[in-house]
Every structure is written in C-alpha cells, then in structure tokens.
Amino acid sequence: MSEHIKVFLSEDEMPRQWYNIQADLPHPMPPPVTPDGKPVTPDMLAPVFPMNLIEQEVSTQRWIDIPDEVLQVLWLWRPSPLCRARRLEQALGTPARIYYKNEGVSAPGSHKPNTAVAQAYYNKAFGIKRLSTETGAGQWGSALAMGCKLMGLECKVYMVRISFDQKPFRKIMMQTWGAQCVASPSRDTQAGRAILEKTPDTPGSLAIAISEAIEDAVTSKGTRYALGSVLNHVLLHQTIIGLEAKKQFAKIGLYPDVVIGCAGGGSNFAGMSFPFLADKIAGKTNPRVIAVEPAACPKMTRGPFVYDSGDVAMMTPLLPMHSLGHAFVPAPIHAGGLRYHGMAPLVSHVLREGLIEAKAVQQLECYKAAVLWAQTEGFIPAPETSHAIAVAIQEAQRAKEEGKERVIAMNWSGHGLMDLSGYQSYFDGKLTDYSLPQNELEASLKSLEGLPKPPPL
C-alpha cells in the first residue's frame, strides 16, 4: 500500500498556465517610479528587457499560458516530486506531516531554471540573440546559462570576483552549458574598467556586477538583461511550483495548513505560496504562509516598506518593497542567495496585506536543521533552503506540543552539493549567529532619504 512518500505528476497533469496573483490582490500594487516619483513606463525599460516580458511584468491577467517551447524544456526535470519527510517527522516525534516540493531535481540543482528557461524563450521570441546577467554564488548564472543554451541564445555572466575565485565549479558548469563567465569587475565594460583602475584588487560585489551586466545589455547588439528574482514576471514563472504542489496535494486528498519558503529576492517563496494564496484570498482556505529570511538580512521583519532601488548604483527604477536600504552590505553568511537588501514588491505587498507572515532565523539553527535533514531524509540542502527547513521544524515541534496533525508544506528550493564549504565551516565551529545591529540598520536606511514614499494601503 502506498504511503504517499512521493507524489508524482505525469506530463499530462503538468500545469499549462502560470498564476498571476496581480489579478487577485485586495489592493493594487503601487507602480515602480523614477527618483522624481513619476510612474515608470514600459518604454523606459525597453533597452533592458524585451517588450513581451515587460508586458508580463505589468499584466493583471489571472492565468498566463506557458508556451509549448517552454513546457518542452521544463519537462526535462518537471513536474518535480512532492515528497513526504516521514523520517524527519519520526526523528522529531511530531504528529505533523511534512511535505516538501523538491526543486533540487533540476540540472543546475535549484528552482532558478523555471524562470531562466522562460526568460530565454521570450527574449528569443522577441528577436534577441544574447542575454547578459550577473551572479553572486553562481546558482542564477548557471541556471541562465542552461536556459540560454537550451533555447539557442548566447549568454554572458558577470560573476562577483570573490565567488569566481572561490567557486570555480560554478564557472565550469556555465562553460559546459556554453556560456561565457567572467570575473566582475571585468575589463569588458566601462563600469568594470573604471573600478579596476581605482581598486585593481577589489573582490567585486553584486552591485558592480549588475552595473556591468546592464551596461552590456544596453550597449551590445541584440542583447538584453535577465534578472533571477524580485520582478513580477520572475515570480510568475515560479508559480509552476505551487500549481504542481496543489495538484499533488489534491491527489492524496490533503491541503497544507502551513506553507513555508525561504526568501532572498522572493521568487521561490512566491512560486510555492502564491497559488495557495489564491485560495486564501478567495476565502476558500486559510493556510498560514511563512516567508523565512536570515536574521543577518532581515528586510521583511525589520526593514520598512519603501520605494527603493534594486542596486547600489540606482540604475534600476524604484520599486515598492520592504528594504534595508540599497546601500546595505549584508554580513558574509553562507546563504548567499538570501543576502539581498530588498524583497520582491509582490511578496512585500502580500505581507503588507496581512496574507503572509515573515520570520527571521539564525544561521546556526539553519545548519543544525540542514544536518538533521541530511541525516534523516538523505538530501543535503542548499544553505538558503535550510532556512525553510528550520521553520518547518519549528512548526512541526509546535504541532507536537499542541498535539495537532498539521500538514506542513515547504519549498525545498535546491541542493547544497555546490555549497559544501559552508557545511565545513559549520562542522569546524567557525560559524556564529548574527543579528543586524540596530545602529547599522539605521545608518543603511539613510540611503532612502530624499526618495519618494509609497502611498498607504
């Protein structure tokens, strides 16, 4: 008899449309604006993104068809299994059932290719030949490298110098998928050369790499820029995760009481949770939905809801979001994918609407949870994913105290096989907990001075 340890979907059962939560928001989103407070128009974004993605970015249509060409690539690893973490439940002695959506089954090992493939497709359909992007730890860069190769586009990735040197394997992955990966700052852009002239030994930063990638996109022929999180269309492409999960839960006659995801820019959390929020907004169900962030980078739990830029150099429009200020420099925790100053406008908005909760967790609790996971469920999680696991364990323990048979659903956003050095530091006792000091937060928030303010809800 089946114990529902894994729930698969056939290709026939795979969702054929993405879910756009913008159709169902109780209050409309404030628009992106320029520094003088004027709404950003699609034309302003045209040098950076193709118009079909800009249209998706502002669409309020509830369901958006997934093109066949995108589906055929997603089939390489999707539908991803919904799995029950029964051995973890047993170790915790909890009456709760913990289910996780395993996004680590993709070739680069995370949820990132869900949007990388879609973005490559839309750019190609718009006549674009080449994409540029930046990457920190390398998860996004490798996903876009694969997405471009499978769609027949060229790809150039500006990888933060310190990661480029410390994580040579990510670079080899990108090269295997035919992408060019250079250390940033590079000699290939004006922005990069200017910085190298002043500070030839700089370790680089995500802010610099974004500047280089955008300069590349707006100055190179047939090239556009691609971003791996934060934006509405990126979150849209990730909703296939939650849409599959809903079908999988329906197959076993369950519905989650709690939905959990880690949140850096917000895309994996949104991808898992927004389809469940659709039911919640419609009053059909009432799950608790929890976004988990590191205490070292607590934009949702301690950052205000403001208009802020996506990068230090303020090259992007101002987005309405929870932010620690674009000048914020996160502590060097191992969950590189969660070290970002702002939260996706859509995630910030549903938090403001009271539809979701945010929780901050410490690094040591996350690694402890990750090791318990590996020693019960086998798979070694990415440091980012361990944040979701830590809160799933908290919730399972609470269910035990309360004697409740809750169903906990979590997005298991990726595996940690390319991030094992963080585990080594943990085993060697080199990691510490870290909460952002209040004075540092206040200093960083000064970078928001003089910017327009979003309207009240």
Place this chain on the structure above:
Amino acid sequence: MSEHIKVFLSEDEMPRQWYNIQADLPHPMPPPVTPDGKPVTPDMLAPVFPMNLIEQEVSTQRWIDIPDEVLQVLWLWRPSPLCRARRLEQALGTPARIYYKNEGVSAPGSHKPNTAVAQAYYNKAFGIKRLSTETGAGQWGSALAMGCKLMGLECKVYMVRISFDQKPFRKIMMQTWGAQCVASPSRDTQAGRAILEKTPDTPGSLAIAISEAIEDAVTSKGTRYALGSVLNHVLLHQTIIGLEAKKQFAKIGLYPDVVIGCAGGGSNFAGMSFPFLADKIAGKTNPRVIAVEPAACPKMTRGPFVYDSGDVAMMTPLLPMHSLGHAFVPAPIHAGGLRYHGMAPLVSHVLREGLIEAKAVQQLECYKAAVLWAQTEGFIPAPETSHAIAVAIQEAQRAKEEGKERVIAMNWSGHGLMDLSGYQSYFDGKLTDYSLPQNELEASLKSLEGLPKPPPL
C-alpha cells in the same frame, strides 16, 4: 497528450524483490578459490562480511525479497524516472528513441546508494555496529556514509590521499552524513603506518585503502567491510534499476532493442541489464546488451578471463573474471570509477556466455558526448556515465544510417556536479586519448602467473 518524456512509477509499483541472475545462467559460475585452487567457503569470508550477505553472495534463488526497512529508505529517491532524451535525438537527427534511467536523482548523485543502503541494513540485522570501506573519487564512500547514517550504523571511509586532497567536497558530504573520512594511508592501521614509514609523501592508492579498510574490519569490534561493486550481492541490489525500467517500458508499450551501461566494477551495468537478460536467456526477447569500458582500462575487450585477486596485496579470494592483472595501474583518466583492473565475475560470465557485448571507448569521445548531452538534455553527466552516452550516440547514429526506429535504453548512472574539474581539463584541451599499450598489458598480466585457471565453459 503525453509524449512520454518521463515515465514515473508510484511506490506501489516499485519492485519488491531483487533479481538474481545466478538462477538462470546457462552454465554455472566457477566458484571463488584460494591461491592453491580450493573453493572459498563461507566461513573464510565471515571475518570480513556478515553471514546474511555471504549467503546472498552464493544464493541461486531467482527472486530475493527486498526488506521493508530497505524499501523505506530507497523511497527517498526511488523509483527513479525513465526519461526520453528527445532533444538529443533531435540534435542527432536519429529515428531511434533514446531512453535513460536517471540514477543521478539520489542524494549522493549516483546508483551507489542502492547497495549501500542494503548492505548497511544486512549488517545491522546481523548485529554489526560499524562498517569500514575504501573510496577513490568518493562516490562510493559518500553513498555508504549516507546508507550507514540512515540505518543507524557508524561508518569509516579510507579515502585515497590524492583524492582526499583534491576533492575536499566529497569528504564534507561524508561528514554531513556522520561518517569519519580519513586520508589513506592513515596512521589508524598497521598497513597504513607501515607504508607511511617507508613513503611518507605517497599519494596513496585504492589497493592501499582496501588493505586499511579490511584490516579495520577484521580487527575492530563489531565491524565489517563493505564493497561498492564487483561482488554478486552488490550487483543483485542494483537490479532494482532494470526491474523498474522494465515496468516503465511496459507502461509505454515499448521494449528496448539495445541496453547500454558503463562498466567499472560492473554493478550499474548489471543492475540495468540483468533483468533484460532474464528475458533474453528465456528466449522471450533478444536485445543487444552492451557494456562500455574506457580504452585506457580495457579488461573486457583485451583482458583474459582468469582467476585473479580483487586487490594488489591479494587479500581477497581469487575471483573468476576478465582482468588486466591485479598489478595493473590504470592511466589517470577522469572516469575514476572505471579505473579498476577486474570486471565483476557475473558480468565476465555473461560476456563469456555470449549474452552481452563489450565496447571500449576513448576519453575525448566521451567528453564530447557528455557536453552534447548537457547542451541538449540539461543534466551534466558523471565522467563514468559519459561512456554509456558515447555508445548510445554511436547506436543512434547507426540507427539513422540504417533508417531503423530502434529503442535504445541506457543507465544514466550519475551526475557530474562533483567531478567538474574533468570538464575543465577537457575545455582547456589538456585531455588526450589513450589506449593501453600491448607491452604494458603483457607486463601486467605476468601478475597472474602461478595462479589457478578457471575451467572452460
């Protein structure tokens, strides 16, 4: 409409028994013998393996029940999907359909845990508390580390010094699963200390590591030794791969014309192919079955069928197998898992019976095939797996020339995310082809002099 890109099985459909080909061999296997030619008795193996596994090693029972405790762990990643490599087919313009069994979905990333979990279970059931083993590149060591942790055993892995230094991530994986991993030669065994005294800077070898692991097993309380390939019971545990594949093909109304696997010790090849050979022996079907080895280590295509030892120090019994001689030192190709002097007795036997074919391929053809795979199917294969891919591509091209709609089935034994440095060497033009020179083969075969000879078929 489904295009059968992926065929899943539910837990209910997962095989509940392993297939033992020893029940169906046209001629019986010659027994393992001592250097003076006497058959090895179970008692002789008792200090090294638990009696329940020794019984499995010599069993001729056709079907052997998979214990529930083993099934419950295998469910963490099994049943593995059977996938169609349609994008590769399109790139080749072949009328053939290429299906692959994706064993890269396990937590350590290969087929190895199929037997690691089973061996840990049987040792535990026999009252053993701790397992010792050796590992080269680290694939087997990390699988056994996970298997032991999930079954509640301790585990110690002797990892060849040069790999220990070059591949620190494998060691961290093992540590995450609670195993102790030391560089071999180590100061923890008499064998290790003796070698370090003479050659303190030695890079180590698999032969030394085996000696240390066996010494550990026979001298430590409650400890036994575990081997990741070659032996009959190891191949038995891997048959779940082919048994699942047969059910998956039946679901889509197909049966393979060609079955392909790479072969180092022989376990992944046997696991995929033996269930199909059962039909072939019974005269029900007649697939071609191809074992692929590197030209640098061509035991099946150029090594004689002999009695030989499994290790340099001749600590193991003599096994009837194709061998290059136990003194053989393979060239440093990147497919570390295929660098072994002998082939599993059961695989050697079915080759001798004419039930399978053997092919040797060159390293550059394999990396070229691996990169084409990654750029069409997404997943980056292990260097070992690329040998199976190379021959699948050869067969697909032959089908194109002949205009035949053949069904090609391949075991995709593991992913290459922990082996990316080989890809770097390939991209940098540092790899070359290499065929074992005849004079080196003849010199190595001298280590067989004076050993008993197996009887003719």
